[in-house]
Amino acid sequence: MTDVAALTVDGLSLTFRNGLRLFSRRQTTVLQDISFSVGRGETFGVVGGNGAGKSTLLRVLAGIYQPTRGHLTSSVASVSLLNLQLGFDDNLDASDNIVLSGMLMGMSRRRMRELTAEILDYAELGGSAGLPVRSYSTGMRARLGFAISKYSRPDVILLDEVLSVGDGHFREKAEATMREMLQGNQTVVFVSHDSGRIREMCSRVCWLKDGRVQMLGPANEVMDAYDEFILRK
Incomplete structure (x- = not known):
């Protein structure tokens, strides 16, 4: 990891208007x-309970949501969010989604076509590769998304619980790939409920509680406090 920040969040807040009325005050x-x-080159963890704001924060970092207040500063060219609910055109098959996803990360169509066979092989989709993505299971979508991120190598990868789905074999392969990314100075922001995985892979952790930073610091220190909090609940 270098001292140069890939992403900086400063006083960031995000507020949604409730309901469908344009001038609603709620x-x-x-x-x-x-x-x-x-x-x-850092792997930065984000933890917290359901509804704490973890996935929303990743969407802000990816540029999907714009902050209501505060600032997000990026010094990198490409940021990719890997989330099981986002990122694919459900009407396209795996090959077309590979090209589309790569182009959204700044890769050329030609380069993504060249990488398609390797990506499909890594994702282990078998005979389903030619089917629309809407027919894929959660695990298949996770495998495809992770494979695209591995080969397209955006400057920053945002992982939202993607290592918690799929079969044990692929999870082991994905974890091995994550370790390769860490050794190769890939920048990763990693959301997970798996305390052991966060401790192993992350240098620092942000604990979110009710949309606020409860604690920020070295991974083991934050996770000790977070795990104790969970046990007391």
Whole structure:
């Protein structure tokens, strides 16, 4: 990891308007006054209970949501969010989604076509590769998304619980790939409920609680406090 920040969040808040009325005054604040930075080559963990704001934070980092207040600063060219609910055109097959996803990350169509066979082989989709992605299981979508990220190598990968699905064989392969990424100075922001995996792979962790930063610091220190909190609940 270098001292240069890939992503910097400063006083970031995000508020959604409730309901469908254009001028509705009812609002929900889902992220409030969040500040941290992610160094280039760092694996940065984000933990918290359901509804804490973890997935929403990743969508802000990916540029899907714009903060209501505060700032997000990026010094990199490409940021890719790997989330089981986002990122694919369900009407396209795996090969077309590979090209589309890669182009959204700044890769050329030609290069993604060249990588398609390797990506499909890594994803282990078998005879389903030619079917529309809408027919894929959760595990198949996770395998395809992870394979695309592995070979297209965006500057920053945002992983939202993707290593918790699929069969044990693929999870082991994905974890081995993650370790290769760490050794290769890939920048990763990693959301997971798996305390052991967070401790092993992350250098620092942000614990979110009710949309706020409860604790930020070295992985083991934060996870000790977080695990104790979970046990007391």
